Amino acid sequence: MINIDELKFDEKGLIPAIVVDSITKKVLTLAYMNRESLQISMDKKKTCFWSRSRQELWLKGETSGNFQNIVSITADCDNDALVVVVEKEGPACHLGTDSCFTNPVWQSDELSEFSLEGLMELLRGRKEEKKEGSYTTYLFEKGLDKILKKIGEECTEVIIAAKAEDKAETVYEIADLAYHTMVLMLQNGITLEDIHRELASRHVIDHKVKQEKMTK
Secondary structure (H helix, E strand, O other): OOOHHHOOOOOOOOEEEEEEEOOOOOEEEEEEEOHHHHHHHHHHOEOEEEEOOOOEEEEOOOOOOOOEEEEEEEEOOOOOOEEEEEEEOOOOOOOOOOOOOOOOOOOOOOOOOOOHHHHHHHHHHHHHHOOOOOHHHHHHHHOHHHHHHHHHHHHHHHHHHHHOOOHHHHHHHHHHHHHHHHHHHHHOOOOHHHHHHHHHHHHHHHHHHHHHHHHO
């Protein structure tokens, strides 16, 4: 761990802070901190910035209720920029959007960005818009029993591939299982955030158990 005195603030006493969602890993915003706002952030465990336009301290969520609970703060190799990982309570942008970064500037024709969140949005679109000829839409139209049947089938195929020690086939079948599981999640109103929080809570419990064993 480094301390504030080791950080390099610019000539105005500021350091850029890139705020990242701990669950989605999405960049939420770029803001600035001075020494005081950084100390407040660490003390309150909530993001506090220095508003360059208003020239005053700005505790994110103080008026909107959209607080950002800090998970970690990490400096770059030069100690002149910060990444602040947070669990957010509501939109990060003052425009009411999830992130401030919503305006595409350029995109590769050859490379594509994949994320579970993006896939979830695509599946949600198939559920809501009922695209003709879509297998995903077909599953939603058939309902819970059909979705559960497919999950059962995919579980069996994962077991068969894994038992055969066929890595490529196991990866393929796990991907199929993950896809059908996400369809089930949407069918039952479960979000990726729900799963993330459940797994995170188990990690904390496991960490405490390990600590208790080490002290005995």
